Amino acid sequence: MEHVTADDLLDVLLAGGRRAERATHVRHLPAREGRRGAWPAWADADLVRGYRALGIEAPWQHQVQAAQAARDGRHTVLATSTGSGKSLAYWLPALTAVRERRAAGTLDPGRIETAQRQAGVLYLCPTKALAADQLAALERLLAAAQVRDVRVAQCDGDTSQDERRWIRDHADVVLTNPDFLHFSLLPQHQRWSRLLASLQYVVLDECHAFRGVFGAHVALVLRRLRRLAEAYGASPVFVLASATTADPAASAARLLGVDPDEVEAVTDDASPAGRKTVVLWQPPELPGRGPDSGAPWASLLPDEDPWATPGEPEDRPRRTATAEIADLLADLVAHGARSLAFTRSRRAAESVATTTREHVGALDPALRGAVQAYRGGYLPEERRGLERAIRDGSLRALATTNALELGVDISGLDAVLIAGWPGTRVSFWQQAGRAGRAGADGLVALVAREDPLDTYLVHHPEAVLDAPVEATTFDPGNPYVLAPHLCAAAAERPVRADELALFGPRAAAVLEELTEHGVLRRRASGWYWTHAEPASRLTDLRGAGGDPVRVVESGTGRVLGTVDAASSDATLHPGAVYVHQGATFVVDDLHAADHVALVTRREVDYGTWARWLTTTAVVDVRDERAWGPVAWHLGTVDVTSQVLGFQRKHLPDLQVLGYEDLELPPRTLRTTSVWWTVPASVLEEAGVTLEALPGALHAAEHASIGLLPLLATCDRWDLGGLSTALHPDTGEATVFVHDAHPGGAGFAERGFELGAAWLAATRDAIAACACATGCPACVQSPKCGNANHPLDKAAALRLLDAVLRHARA
Structure with a gap:
């Protein structure tokens, strides 16, 4: 698609006006001129020549500012937009230091300290894919600079022992991830003493990804690293690269375990940006239980999450975000645009890719191969091949999970589609930043799922486009x-x-x-x-609760991918359908002790949805407050879940084909929860009868979980909940909302602090929804284990009104 403009792409999305009513808001973000700086006088001349050979005549001002701060020995965080060239800001001072120290050793080889202590650099990022991408970019730079005396290597769990030995003995720059640091490098620090003793710079790339429980783990790994480096006589400077976040200096300081005054934050983005068009989009209501006949290739795809169980609302449901995204992506591909479609789960990525291939194949069979899925769980060589293909244009579209949100260098994309709110504004702008990189025009469309928060956001553009981005939250003291x-x-x-x-x-x-x-x-x-x-x-830094389960094809022994242990019962139980690059496999057996699921390739026309039972027990109460007779609590709970069976549902119409029981062991999570209790007097005041009570509590629980991410830096999938008309530990009607992470992640605590504001937003979201009896846009949940039953929207409103009256009193 030559010289594509944002207006061209918007017209493709709107289908010449036929889909115009689905766009709830269109915002044009103006282009931004770039501001150049001068190469620092201390910068290595060969490296500067290398950057110029790669087309970078002069750095942007923010790159110079951050590089100078790091050179001056200050911990530095660079928080600017996707594609703003953050890597130059840390590689320029780090590689210059390596070359200076090597030159000093060459000039005065007799000095013991120059012989033993070179300048070591450790690069840490959240994923192996990003480390591999940085390694390739670094090798391109060194080749362009004709620099042969800097030894660079990637080292992680896939690296052989022989390679590790060479890296320990010779590498100047080691690219890895916090997991390798935790499991291998720090426990075997004597073997890595050469690197630790010479450590001058530590780079943390995409550090905004270190949030929640994962962020707390990484913060403590970094404290262990600092402690050992000091023991070997090193005091490295930390350089952090982040998406634009609120108060990056405070977040970086908490990550490193230093005072915020010791961190210099660089936030003024001087890179150029093309004109960007942002569209907020709500799929249409379906005319009935059948496919959306108004679409050129109608299909109903299963909802995004593997635990999803669609309800049976009396109101007309809306088309799923996955089905809508597949249509839009197909139109963009057919018009020659290069695009990414971000989805909320692995299943959704596979579904969107498969359906988009069908759509474009009907127009031109040659286009089928131009669309693929990309997600975690693929083998490394598969991911590398897909990254190369979208870069060189042999692929026009990838349907991806947030695995491509982080800094893998994929530029020159025309459009980004986002199926459902990604959880935070930081993530939204990171994903949006993939469109129109390198100063070109780009289009971004956020397509709402039927979810209270998504529905709210596409009708309140100021909450997406005008509100400040969140600070990165995590608690190293958990x-x-x-x-x-x-x-x-x-x-x-x-x-x-x-x-x-x-x-x-x-x-x-x-x-x-x-x-x-x-x-x-x-x-x-x-x-x-x-x-x-x-x-x-x-401990496991990713909080997966055990080793990932490998998915192995029975007949060939081929490893198709991996699934984290916590999700394996629901997604890899015997009889489950597993999708890999559009091919369907049926699980024959799950060997939990060996972390292996055996699958057989089979063409099936159905999907599987797990059913499970959850119970919550109060362990202790940390804090409490009273709104008259209504009591609020914060404390520790044990959440026990057990997958009981699964439904088979025909695709694409989701007609139930049957149910099968399973015998799987329960799993218990000890975590932090907020809960509120309502005595009989308040229920009577609200006019909520004993018969209506379960539906009222259940609806209020679902809606409150959907709205908490607006107030806390979290995602709906970071939370869980339970509601009951009579809980044995409280003796009253109770609603629990808990963190879905061992020990908690601070989200329930935030809900406790903002109780009245949180419940008021919940009440308003339910009241504002036009449905009569409750729908996925207000009180139904895509991850309900009880098939969204019972739910009573009207009773939930009366209950919340009564509770909030006591809060105001």
């Missing part, structure tokens, strides 16, 4: 996260009393508890790990 990292630190090197400040104010109490339970031993010189097994195995 005892469920802190305890295993203190054990890992003690195993690496006994923890001394004067080091406790590094691990935060809760460290002393957690160490005392670990000592009481015999996990650690206290000596005069510190706390020691005395067990044979590695302490690093006590």
Whole structure:
């Protein structure tokens, strides 16, 4: 598509006006001129020549500012837009330092310190894919600069022992991820002493991705790294690259465990940006239970989440976001645009890719191969091939999970489609930034799912486009996260009393508890790990709750991909349908102990949806407050879930074909929850009868989970909930909303702090929905284990009104 403009792309989306009513808002963001700076005088001349050979005549001003701060020895965070060239800001000072130290050793080879201490650089990012992408870019730069004396290598769990040995002995720049640091490098620090002793720069790329429980884990890994580097005599400068976030200096400081005054934040983006058109989009109502006859290729796709169970509302449902995205993506591909479609789950990515291929294949069979899916769980070589293909244009479209949200360098894209609110404004702008990179025009469309928050946002554009982005939230003091990292630190090197400040104010109490339970031993010189097994195995940074389950084809032994342990019961149970690049497989057996699911290739015309039962038990109450007779609590709960069986549903019409029982063990999650209780007097005041009560509580629970992400930096999938007319631990009608992470992630705590504002927003979202009895846009949940039954929208409104009256009083 030559010289494509945002107006051309918008016309494709609107189908010449036939779909105009689906666009709830269109915003044109103006182009931005770039502002150049000068190459710093200290910059290595060969590297500058290399950048110029790659087309970078001069750096942008923000790149110069960040590079200078790092050069001056200050921890630095660069928080600018996608495609603004953040990598130059950290590679220029880091590689210059490597070459300077090597030159000093060459000029004065007799000095012991120059022989032993080169300038080491450690690059950390959230994913292996991003590290591989950075390695390729770094090698291109060094080749263009004709620099042969900088040794660069990627090292992670896939790296062979021979390669690791060479990297430990020779590499100047090591690219890896926090997981490798936690499981391998830090526990074996004696082997990595050369790198640790010479460590001058540590780069943290895409550091806004380190949030929630994962962020807390990474923060503690970095404290362990700082502690060991200091033991080897190094004091590295940390350079962080982030998407635009609120208060990046405070987030970076919390990640590193330093005072915010020690971090310099660079936020003024001087890179050019093309004109961008942002469209907020709501799929149409369906005329009945059948396909949307108004669309050129109608289909009803299953909802985004593998745990999803669509309800049976009396009101007309809207077309699913996945079906709508497949239509829009097909139109863009047919018109020659290069596009990404971001989806909320692996299943949705596969569904959108498969359906889009069918659509474009009907127009031109040669276009079938131009559309593929991209998601986590693919093997590394598959992902690399897809990345190359979308870069060189041999692929026109990828339907992807947020695996492509982070900084893999894919530029020159015309359009980005986003199926459902991605959870935060930071993620939204990161995904949107893939469109129109390098100063070209771009189109972004956010397509609403039937979800209270999505519906609210596409009708309130100011909440998406005008509100500031969120700060990155995580809690390194979470005892469920802190305890295993203190054990890992003690195993690496006994923890001394004067080091406790590094691990935060809760460290002393957690160490005392670990000592009481015999996990650690206290000596005069510190706390020691005395067990044979590695302490690093006590925790998993990704919070997956165990090793991922490998999906293996029975007949060939081929590994198709992986699924995290927590989701395996619902997605890889015997009889489940697993989709890989459009091909369907049926699970024969799930061997949980061996972390393997065996599957057989079969063409089927149905999907599978798990049914499960959840119970919640109160462990302790941390805080409470009263709104008259209504009580609010914050504390620890045990959430026990068990997959009981699954439905087979015909595709695409979702007609139920049958149900099958399963015998799988329960899983228990200890986490943080907020809950509120309502006595009989308030129920009577609200006019909620005993018969209507379960539906009222259930509807209020669903809607409140849907709205909390507007107030806390989280996503609906970071939360869970339960409502019951009489809970054994409270003795009253109760609604629980809990963090879906071990120990909690701070989201329930935020809900407790903002209780009245949260419930008022929930009440308003339900009242504003035009449906009569409740729909996915207000009280139905895409992840309900009870098939969205019972739900009573009217009773939920009366209940929330009564509760809020007491809050105001």
